[in-house]
Amino acid sequence: MEVLRRWVFLLMVVVGECREPVLHRVGGGKYTWLPGSNYTEWASHERFYVGDWLYFGFDIHKYSVYEVTQTNFGSCMAEDFITNITRGGRDVFNLTDARPYYFIDGRGYCSKGMKLAITAVNAPLDDQETPKTSHDSSSSKPYLHQLLTLLFAITLASFFLQ
Numbered sequence: 001m002e003v004l005r006r007w008v009f010l011l012m013v014v015v016g017e018c019r020e021p022v023l024h025r026v027g028g029g030k031y032t033w034l035p036g037s038n039y040t041e042w043a044s045h046e047r048f049y050v051g052d053w054l055y056f057g058f059d060i061h062k063y064s065v066y067e068v069t070q071t072n073f074g075s076c077m078a079e080d081f082i083t084n085i086t087r088g089g090r091d092v093f094n095l096t097d098a099r100p101y102y103f104i105d106g107r108g109y110c111s112k113g114m115k116l117a118i119t120a121v122n123a124p125l126d127d128q129e130t131p132k133t134s135h136d137s138s139s140s141k142p143y144l145h146q147l148l149t150l151l152f153a154i155t156l157a158s159f160f161l162q
Contacts, residue, residue: 019123021051023092026103026116033058033065033105035112043116049123052095054103060089063114064106067093073117078106095120 024046027037033056056065065085066078085091085103095101098121105114 023053023055025055031057035109035114037113039116043118048095048118048120050095050098050120054093056091058089066104066106068102068104070102073102073104076104076110098122
């Protein structure tokens with residue numbers, strides 16, 4: 001039983017240090033994926049970490065959201081997109097890797113400002129550490145959290161199955 005208490009304590013300490021994912025409302029509001037917005041300005045005030053989510057709110061009859069390559073981002077071309085994020089006009093996208101991401105509208109409004117470029121980085125170990133660059137390949141804390149939770153569940157189950 002003492003071993004179980006130690007595992008619970010260790011898990012609480014480690015999980016307590018993990019960063020929770022954040023939902024970023026693209027453009028800052030509920031329905032702000034619109035032409036004429038300055039998404040570069042908006043993104044400059046945000047920090048994007050692996051595990052975070054982007055929320056795109058828009059009129060599905062007028063607009064769309066595609067993840068594209070850097071080249072297609074620059075030329076506003078939706079052909080050969082990476083991911084079609086458009087589902088219902090209130091769509092989310094998970095930042096799963098530490099890398100640059102590029103999003104555009106695929107219905108002709110990209111040239112009117114409906115484009116967003118961001119870089120997701122691995123979460124810092126604590127609030128005072130500076131963010132890692134996108135070239136850092138070390139594992140991220142959200143995945144560590146999942147791994148430790150799984151390890152704890154397996155350990156706990158092994159005590160009850162003995």
